[in-house]
Amino acid sequence: MSPVHRTPPRTAPGDRALDSVMFALDRTSPVPLYYQLAQQLEAAIEHGALTPGNLLGNEVDLSARLGLSRPTVRQAVQSLVDKGLLVRRRGVGTQVVHSQVKRPLELSSLYDDLESAGQGPTTRVLRNEPLAAPADAAAALGLAEGTEVTVLERLRCTHGRPVALLRTYVPPALLELPTQRLESTGLYRMMRSAGIVLHSARQSVGARAATAEEAALLDEKEGAALLTMRRTAYDDTGRPVEYGSHVYRASRYAFDFQLLIRP
Template sequence: MRLGVDRASPVPLYFQLAQQLEGAIERGRLAPGSLLGNEIELAGRLGLSRPTVRQAIQSLVEKGLLVRRRGVGTQVVHSQVKRPLELSSLYDDLEAAGQRPATRVLRNVLRPAPAEVAAALGVPEGTQVILVERLRYAHDEPMAYLRNHLPTDVVDCATDTLQTTGLYRMLRDAGITLHSARQTVGARAATDAEAELLGEPAGAPLLTMERTAFDDTGRAVEFGSHIYRASRYSFEFQLLVRA
């Protein structure tokens, strides 16, 4: 892995180094469990002072990307998933980021649509819909609890397929063209059950997302209610200035 700093840049040297290390972790070049060279070795290789290297490493320790282990050294823990705020699948985003996504299907059943689900999908309350609950992993670590409702005639939600691919990929494979979505992002504390599923302490902060996705005919084809570990996940989006 090549590292380097621009001494002519106004950006502090420690921050340049921290950004390069963080980028390497996010792109999978530094996989979870990897050991960094010690501070003296890194400082010598880059021609930096030891305090500069220590400050860069400490900033990533504080972000939860690195951990110092006595007798072992500085070790990569994981990267935080930065997901673009657009109509995309978490599975596809994780796969594209080299995060080795995996899925555990908790429930895959038919149920009468409650009022909120019926309103989102545009069907009468009590209509039979598919409910799919999944736990999504990255690098064998739980990342998100996903709860989705779909009309019964949209896609065959086979459990075996759900365990090996993303829901939006299944929709595309079924000939559904996803066109737009209505989405709300929020935050709250984890319940005891949610914390246990996601490997977080009870009351830990969670990111929440509710989304209704529409196909190119304007029909609602999916209503999702998801929670994500705030320690491992963030939404990222671009803001444009309107003239």
């Protein structure tokens, strides 16, 4: 494998982010060079080495910098434009738009998944208060309707941009939920610290249009596509410890499924 990372002597200020990214393109591999370049650019975006607003220059600049042909660079860039990660701007060049969060469907918290992917998660707590449990939350948590629970509403962001609006109902007296700590870590970490052993969950995924309030919080247009997820999580004794009703920006978020054939 021969590393390729060429930088021209004069670099425009907006292009400097690319100088910190090392590319290793294997010209002997059967994997096409355009695909190798696209994968490495996508990884740099996903892990925050290239962030929204960074300029990559035009195809001529990129070709000279990486020692590749223009058609190869054009094909790599186009594949990421098609994914919504890059955009071409007339007179400016190619620019990073955002990275889409891809989350596996497993019992993990969004905060932990974003942090492990290098997405720099932050949280703004919009609501943290006792509430009479609505019918769906009461049923999920095995409580009588109207039983007092704690409701949390949190806006989760990556690289300063909103990704998800999380509404979570927690049974009474389960654990302390100080707002300051909720804004610095994930709920599942807090549960584990309190001795709660998460074991399983029931989850459903859907989609709908954003309301005006959701659109304003998520930096989307009213009616934009949102992914929805409802989850009830259980501890190792079978006790329900969380019921969540969350919405995610479809433009920035996706669920990954692994499907297996039954024996």
